[in-house]
Amino acid sequence: MKRHFIKVAMLRTGLTSHTIRVWEKRYNAVSPGRTETNRRLYSDDDIAHLHLLHQVTQGGHRIGDIAHLSPDELHRLTTVLPAQPNPLQVPHEIAGQQGYVDRALQSIRQLDAIGLEGELTRAHSDFGHAQLIEQVIEPLMRRVGELWHEGSLRITDEHLASAVVRRFIDGIRQGLQTASDAPHLIVTTPTGQVHEMGALLVSVSAAAAHWRVTYMGPNLPADQIALVARHNGASAVALSLVYPLDDPALGHELIKIRQALGDELPLIVGGPAAQYNQPILRRIGAVQLGALTELRQQLYNIHSTDARN
Incomplete structure:
Protein backbone atom coordinates (compact mmCIF):
# COMPACT_ATOMS: atom_id res chain seq x y z
CA MET A 1 0.00 0.00 0.00
CA LYS A 2 1.34 3.42 -0.97
CA ARG A 3 2.19 5.74 1.90
CA HIS A 4 2.61 9.49 1.93
CA PHE A 5 4.44 12.14 3.94
CA ILE A 6 2.47 14.58 6.09
CA LYS A 7 2.57 17.31 3.42
CA VAL A 8 0.45 15.13 1.12
CA ALA A 9 -1.97 14.44 3.99
CA MET A 10 -2.26 18.20 4.57
CA LEU A 11 -3.00 18.93 0.92
CA ARG A 12 -5.59 16.16 0.59
CA THR A 13 -7.42 16.80 3.86
CA GLY A 14 -7.22 20.58 4.26
CA LEU A 15 -5.81 20.11 7.77
CA THR A 16 -2.67 21.76 9.13
CA SER A 17 0.27 19.64 10.25
CA HIS A 18 -0.37 20.82 13.83
CA THR A 19 -3.94 19.52 13.76
CA ILE A 20 -3.00 16.18 12.21
CA ARG A 21 -0.37 15.58 14.89
CA VAL A 22 -2.70 16.61 17.72
CA TRP A 23 -5.54 14.42 16.42
CA GLU A 24 -3.08 11.54 16.18
CA LYS A 25 -1.53 11.97 19.63
CA ARG A 26 -4.50 13.13 21.69
CA TYR A 27 -7.38 11.26 20.00
CA ASN A 28 -5.66 8.32 18.22
CA ALA A 29 -7.40 9.37 15.02
CA VAL A 30 -4.80 7.58 12.86
CA SER A 31 -1.65 5.53 13.43
CA PRO A 32 0.83 6.46 10.71
CA GLY A 33 3.89 4.39 9.93
CA ARG A 34 7.41 5.74 10.18
CA THR A 35 10.45 5.90 7.94
CA GLU A 36 13.87 4.86 9.16
CA THR A 37 14.45 8.53 10.01
CA ASN A 38 11.17 8.63 12.01
CA ARG A 39 9.15 10.68 9.50
CA ARG A 40 5.41 9.97 9.51
CA LEU A 41 3.93 7.97 6.63
CA TYR A 42 0.17 8.03 6.02
CA SER A 43 -1.75 5.45 4.03
CA ASP A 44 -4.57 6.35 1.67
CA ASP A 45 -6.98 5.01 4.31
CA ASP A 46 -5.39 7.25 6.96
CA ILE A 47 -5.81 10.28 4.73
CA ALA A 48 -9.40 9.38 3.84
CA HIS A 49 -10.19 9.00 7.56
CA LEU A 50 -8.63 12.37 8.39
CA HIS A 51 -10.61 13.95 5.57
CA LEU A 52 -13.84 12.48 6.95
CA LEU A 53 -13.04 13.73 10.44
CA HIS A 54 -12.36 17.17 9.02
CA GLN A 55 -15.71 17.20 7.18
CA VAL A 56 -17.61 16.22 10.30
CA THR A 57 -15.88 18.77 12.55
CA GLN A 58 -16.71 21.44 9.98
CA GLY A 59 -20.35 20.42 10.42
CA GLY A 60 -20.23 21.37 14.09
CA HIS A 61 -19.09 18.17 15.83
CA ARG A 62 -16.13 18.25 18.23
CA ILE A 63 -13.19 16.01 17.42
CA GLY A 64 -13.24 14.51 20.91
CA ASP A 65 -16.80 13.27 20.31
CA ILE A 66 -16.18 11.65 16.91
CA ALA A 67 -12.55 10.50 16.76
CA HIS A 68 -13.52 6.97 17.86
CA LEU A 69 -16.22 6.51 15.20
CA SER A 70 -15.87 4.13 12.27
CA PRO A 71 -15.74 5.40 8.66
CA ASP A 72 -19.34 4.26 8.10
CA GLU A 73 -20.51 6.19 11.16
CA LEU A 74 -18.62 9.28 10.03
CA HIS A 75 -20.11 9.01 6.54
CA ARG A 76 -23.59 8.98 8.07
CA LEU A 77 -22.82 12.18 9.96
CA THR A 78 -21.82 13.92 6.72
CA THR A 79 -25.24 13.18 5.20
CA VAL A 80 -27.27 14.84 7.95
CA LEU A 81 -27.60 18.43 9.08
CA PRO A 82 -24.96 19.73 11.49
CA ALA A 83 -25.67 18.73 15.05
CA GLN A 84 -27.65 21.26 17.05
CA PRO A 85 -25.91 22.13 20.30
CA ASN A 86 -27.37 20.73 23.47
CA PRO A 87 -28.42 23.75 25.57
CA LEU A 88 -26.93 22.08 28.64
CA GLN A 89 -23.56 21.80 26.88
CA VAL A 90 -23.41 25.36 25.54
CA PRO A 91 -22.18 27.01 28.77
CA HIS A 92 -19.40 24.41 29.01
CA GLU A 93 -18.32 25.03 25.42
CA ILE A 94 -18.42 28.80 25.86
CA ALA A 95 -16.37 28.44 29.02
CA GLY A 96 -13.88 26.32 27.08
CA GLN A 97 -13.53 28.95 24.39
CA GLN A 98 -13.16 31.74 26.95
CA GLY A 99 -10.52 29.68 28.72
CA TYR A 100 -8.45 29.59 25.55
CA VAL A 101 -8.84 33.36 25.16
CA ASP A 102 -7.77 33.96 28.76
CA ARG A 103 -4.74 31.67 28.54
CA ALA A 104 -3.72 33.13 25.19
CA LEU A 105 -3.92 36.63 26.66
CA GLN A 106 -1.75 35.53 29.56
CA SER A 107 0.86 34.22 27.09
CA ILE A 108 0.75 37.55 25.26
CA ARG A 109 1.36 39.49 28.48
CA GLN A 110 4.34 37.22 29.19
CA LEU A 111 5.68 37.68 25.63
CA ASP A 112 5.45 33.89 25.28
CA ALA A 113 5.06 33.27 21.55
CA ILE A 114 5.40 29.49 21.93
CA GLY A 115 2.74 29.42 24.64
CA LEU A 116 0.37 31.52 22.51
CA GLU A 117 0.82 29.27 19.49
CA GLY A 118 0.24 26.24 21.70
CA GLU A 119 -3.10 27.61 22.91
CA LEU A 120 -4.17 28.34 19.33
CA THR A 121 -3.15 24.85 18.22
CA ARG A 122 -5.13 23.19 21.02
CA ALA A 123 -8.17 25.38 20.32
CA HIS A 124 -7.95 24.52 16.63
CA SER A 125 -7.90 20.84 17.46
CA ASP A 126 -10.90 21.14 19.80
CA PHE A 127 -13.13 23.45 17.78
CA GLY A 128 -12.12 23.32 14.09
CA HIS A 129 -11.55 26.21 11.69
CA ALA A 130 -14.78 28.17 12.02
CA GLN A 131 -15.14 28.19 15.81
CA LEU A 132 -11.43 28.83 16.28
CA ILE A 133 -11.60 31.98 14.16
CA GLU A 134 -15.00 33.22 15.35
CA GLN A 135 -14.96 32.24 19.02
CA VAL A 136 -11.29 32.31 20.01
CA ILE A 137 -9.05 34.37 17.69
CA GLU A 138 -11.52 37.15 16.86
CA PRO A 139 -12.48 37.88 20.50
CA LEU A 140 -8.83 37.51 21.54
CA MET A 141 -7.60 40.10 19.04
CA ARG A 142 -10.53 42.40 19.80
CA ARG A 143 -9.55 42.25 23.47
CA VAL A 144 -5.90 42.86 22.62
CA GLY A 145 -6.91 45.98 20.68
CA GLU A 146 -9.08 47.24 23.53
CA LEU A 147 -6.37 46.71 26.13
CA TRP A 148 -3.77 48.37 23.93
CA HIS A 149 -5.96 51.44 23.41
CA GLU A 150 -6.57 51.56 27.18
CA GLY A 151 -2.83 51.43 27.81
CA SER A 152 -3.08 48.07 29.60
CA LEU A 153 -0.97 46.27 27.00
CA ARG A 154 2.42 47.30 25.69
CA ILE A 155 3.08 47.82 22.01
CA THR A 156 5.42 44.82 22.20
CA ASP A 157 2.53 42.67 23.49
CA GLU A 158 0.29 43.77 20.61
CA HIS A 159 3.01 43.18 18.03
CA LEU A 160 3.76 39.69 19.34
CA ALA A 161 0.06 38.76 19.33
CA SER A 162 -0.42 40.04 15.77
CA ALA A 163 2.69 38.27 14.47
CA VAL A 164 1.84 34.89 16.01
CA VAL A 165 -1.84 35.02 15.05
CA ARG A 166 -1.04 36.08 11.50
CA ARG A 167 1.45 33.23 11.09
CA PHE A 168 -1.07 30.76 12.50
CA ILE A 169 -3.86 32.01 10.23
CA ASP A 170 -1.58 31.78 7.19
CA GLY A 171 -0.82 28.17 8.10
CA ILE A 172 -4.52 27.32 8.23
CA ARG A 173 -5.26 29.13 4.98
CA GLN A 174 -2.45 27.37 3.12
CA GLY A 175 -3.83 24.01 4.21
CA LEU A 176 -7.33 24.70 2.91
CA GLN A 177 -8.27 23.49 -0.55
Missing part, protein backbone atom coordinates in the same frame (compact mmCIF):
# COMPACT_ATOMS: atom_id res chain seq x y z
CA THR A 178 -11.10 24.89 -2.64
CA ALA A 179 -12.59 23.78 -5.93
CA SER A 180 -11.49 25.64 -9.04
CA ASP A 181 -15.11 26.58 -9.74
CA ALA A 182 -15.83 27.81 -6.19
CA PRO A 183 -17.11 31.38 -5.78
CA HIS A 184 -14.33 33.95 -5.45
CA LEU A 185 -14.03 36.58 -2.70
CA ILE A 186 -11.66 39.57 -2.77
CA VAL A 187 -10.64 40.72 0.72
CA THR A 188 -8.89 44.00 1.56
CA THR A 189 -9.23 47.31 3.40
CA PRO A 190 -9.84 50.70 1.76
CA THR A 191 -7.35 53.54 1.48
CA GLY A 192 -6.56 54.91 4.93
CA GLN A 193 -7.44 51.67 6.74
CA VAL A 194 -4.08 50.13 7.62
CA HIS A 195 -5.12 47.57 10.26
CA GLU A 196 -5.41 44.21 8.51
CA MET A 197 -6.21 41.65 11.22
CA GLY A 198 -9.95 41.83 10.55
CA ALA A 199 -9.38 41.29 6.84
CA LEU A 200 -7.12 38.32 7.56
CA LEU A 201 -9.81 36.72 9.73
CA VAL A 202 -12.39 37.27 7.00
CA SER A 203 -10.09 35.68 4.43
CA VAL A 204 -9.51 32.47 6.38
CA SER A 205 -13.19 32.24 7.43
CA ALA A 206 -14.25 32.47 3.79
CA ALA A 207 -11.67 29.88 2.77
CA ALA A 208 -13.00 27.55 5.48
CA ALA A 209 -16.47 28.07 3.96
CA HIS A 210 -15.09 26.70 0.66
CA TRP A 211 -14.71 30.03 -1.16
CA ARG A 212 -11.64 30.87 -3.19
CA VAL A 213 -10.06 33.92 -1.59
CA THR A 214 -7.70 36.56 -2.92
CA TYR A 215 -6.34 38.53 0.02
CA MET A 216 -4.89 41.86 -1.14
CA GLY A 217 -3.57 43.25 2.14
CA PRO A 218 -4.62 46.63 3.57
CA ASN A 219 -4.93 50.18 2.25
CA LEU A 220 -5.99 49.45 -1.35
CA PRO A 221 -7.40 52.26 -3.57
CA ALA A 222 -10.87 51.91 -5.07
CA ASP A 223 -9.73 51.50 -8.68
CA GLN A 224 -7.32 48.70 -7.71
CA ILE A 225 -9.99 46.86 -5.74
CA ALA A 226 -12.23 46.94 -8.81
CA LEU A 227 -9.35 45.84 -11.06
CA VAL A 228 -8.65 42.77 -8.92
CA ALA A 229 -12.37 41.93 -8.69
CA ARG A 230 -12.82 42.08 -12.47
CA HIS A 231 -9.63 40.17 -13.21
CA ASN A 232 -10.68 37.29 -10.93
CA GLY A 233 -14.37 37.24 -11.84
CA ALA A 234 -15.18 37.85 -8.18
CA SER A 235 -18.53 36.86 -6.72
CA ALA A 236 -18.13 39.42 -3.91
CA VAL A 237 -15.75 41.89 -2.28
CA ALA A 238 -15.21 42.10 1.49
CA LEU A 239 -13.82 45.17 3.27
CA SER A 240 -12.62 45.43 6.86
CA LEU A 241 -12.93 48.85 8.55
CA VAL A 242 -11.09 49.03 11.86
CA TYR A 243 -9.26 52.28 12.60
CA PRO A 244 -9.49 55.23 12.56
CA LEU A 245 -13.13 54.93 13.54
CA ASP A 246 -14.26 58.37 12.35
CA ASP A 247 -12.04 59.03 9.34
CA PRO A 248 -13.89 61.79 7.42
CA ALA A 249 -12.43 60.56 4.12
CA LEU A 250 -13.67 56.98 4.52
CA GLY A 251 -17.25 57.65 3.43
CA HIS A 252 -16.08 59.19 0.17
CA GLU A 253 -13.72 56.24 -0.39
CA LEU A 254 -16.57 53.76 0.10
CA ILE A 255 -18.64 55.59 -2.50
CA LYS A 256 -15.69 55.45 -4.92
CA ILE A 257 -15.37 51.70 -4.33
CA ARG A 258 -19.03 51.11 -5.12
CA GLN A 259 -18.80 53.24 -8.26
CA ALA A 260 -15.70 51.34 -9.39
CA LEU A 261 -17.29 47.93 -8.73
CA GLY A 262 -20.64 48.76 -10.27
CA ASP A 263 -24.04 48.30 -8.69
CA GLU A 264 -24.39 44.52 -8.96
CA LEU A 265 -21.33 43.03 -7.25
CA PRO A 266 -22.06 42.20 -3.58
CA LEU A 267 -20.00 44.29 -1.16
CA ILE A 268 -19.56 42.96 2.40
CA VAL A 269 -18.30 45.39 5.05
CA GLY A 270 -17.44 44.72 8.68
CA GLY A 271 -15.31 45.95 11.55
CA PRO A 272 -15.61 48.55 14.32
CA ALA A 273 -15.50 51.53 11.94
CA ALA A 274 -18.42 50.19 9.88
CA GLN A 275 -21.00 51.39 12.41
CA TYR A 276 -19.71 54.95 12.03
CA ASN A 277 -20.49 54.79 8.32
CA GLN A 278 -23.90 53.10 8.36
CA PRO A 279 -25.68 55.80 6.29
CA ILE A 280 -23.04 55.50 3.56
CA LEU A 281 -23.13 51.69 3.67
CA ARG A 282 -26.91 51.72 3.23
CA ARG A 283 -26.60 54.23 0.40
CA ILE A 284 -24.12 52.07 -1.54
CA GLY A 285 -26.05 48.85 -0.90
CA ALA A 286 -23.35 47.17 1.16
CA VAL A 287 -24.04 44.22 3.46
CA GLN A 288 -22.87 45.18 6.95
CA LEU A 289 -21.62 42.44 9.26
CA GLY A 290 -22.42 42.93 12.92
CA ALA A 291 -19.97 40.16 13.80
CA LEU A 292 -17.61 37.78 12.05
CA THR A 293 -20.02 34.93 12.83
CA GLU A 294 -22.44 36.42 10.27
CA LEU A 295 -19.98 36.06 7.37
CA ARG A 296 -20.70 32.42 6.51
CA GLN A 297 -24.44 33.07 6.22
CA GLN A 298 -23.86 36.06 3.94
CA LEU A 299 -21.51 34.05 1.73
CA TYR A 300 -24.09 31.27 1.56
CA ASN A 301 -26.77 33.78 0.55
CA ILE A 302 -24.57 35.23 -2.20
CA HIS A 303 -23.63 31.81 -3.56
CA SER A 304 -27.26 30.63 -3.49
CA THR A 305 -28.35 33.73 -5.42
CA ASP A 306 -25.60 33.18 -8.01
CA ALA A 307 -26.64 29.54 -8.42
CA ARG A 308 -30.25 30.52 -9.13
CA ASN A 309 -29.29 33.12 -11.75
